[in-house]
Amino acid sequence: MNILKLIQKRYTAKKYNADKAIPQDKIEALKEILRLSPSSINIQPWKFTFVQNHEIKAQLASVSMHNTEKINQAKLLVVFSVADDLDAFQKVVDNELPQARRDWYNQIKASKPEADLKKWFSNQVYIALGVGLTASVALGLDSTPMEGIETDKYRTILNMTTYKPLFAMAVGYGSEDDFNRIEITPKSRRLQENVIETI
Ligand SMILES: Cc1cc2nc3c(=O)[nH]c(=O)nc-3n(C[C@H](O)[C@H](O)[C@H](O)COP(=O)(O)O)c2cc1C
Structure with a gap:
């Protein structure tokens, strides 16, 4: 299917088929696709947590406001987190990025207040959400982007120290009777x- 048709077809799933498993190769493809997301100066200040474990997914669902049921039904939950500890992230930059990017990052870091730097990091993570939503529909999967989660509780459940959850994406097969399906609720x-x- 061409890209325009895919984008016209994509919708935010509100109800999933809880019985239909996602082939693992699609989940592995999604991991690699998220890893390849673009970011300003290629800074990649993110962590993508793929939650397939039923119990942990249920714990996260219970602190997800109006999204609880969707997360319990969907077979996969991807949590998008941002680097939150600048000293820890400096080690990532020093160890994992090429010299030119490291120098560039160090200049940006020196020129911005910490809050602005962190906001800039978060902006990059949202780009990966766009990539993830588009990739999901291209893989024949339905998805739900969700800011409606209790990020501090996610952080505790996931034992995160140097990264901080920002939002999540449920992935699976939408239920036939989801009112938000494109045939029922047009874009x-x-x-x-x-x-x-x-111009
Ligand atoms: C960053 C972001 C956060 C969102 N948070 C939620 C959410 O917590 N729960 C939900 O059901 N939908 C959520 N949505 C879905 C939007 O409401 C939806 O994308 C919008 O209404 C357009 O509809 P469509 O995605 O079906 O085309 C979110 C979308 C985005 C991009």
Whole structure:
């Protein structure tokens, strides 16, 4: 299917088929696709936690506001986290990034207040969400982006110290009777003439 058709077809799943397993090769592909997400200066200040373990997923679901049921039904939950400890992340930069990027990052770090640097990190993680949503539909999977989660409780459950959860994405097969399926709830967007300017 071409990319426009895929994007027209993608929707936020509100109800999943809890019986249909995701082939593991699709999950492995999604891991690699997220790893390949682009980021400013290739800084990659993220961690993607793939939760397939039923008990841990249930614990996370219980601290996910109006998203509890979806997370329990969906076979996979991906938690998107951002680097939160700048000293720990400096080690990542020093050990894992090439010299030119390291120098560039060090300059940016020296020029920005810590809060701005962290905001810039978070912006990069949202790019990966866009990649993940598009990749899911391309893999024949349905998904739900979710900011409606209790991020501090996620952090505790996942035992995260140097990264901080920002949002999550449920992935699976949407239920046939999900009211939000594209056939039942057509896409709703602002008009192209109001959001696209061509010069
Ligand atoms: C960053 C982000 C956070 C979202 N958080 C939630 C959420 O917590 N729960 C939910 O059901 N939908 C959530 N949504 C889904 C949006 O409501 C949805 O993308 C929007 O209404 C457009 O509908 P569509 O995705 O079906 O095209 C979120 C979407 C984004 C991009």
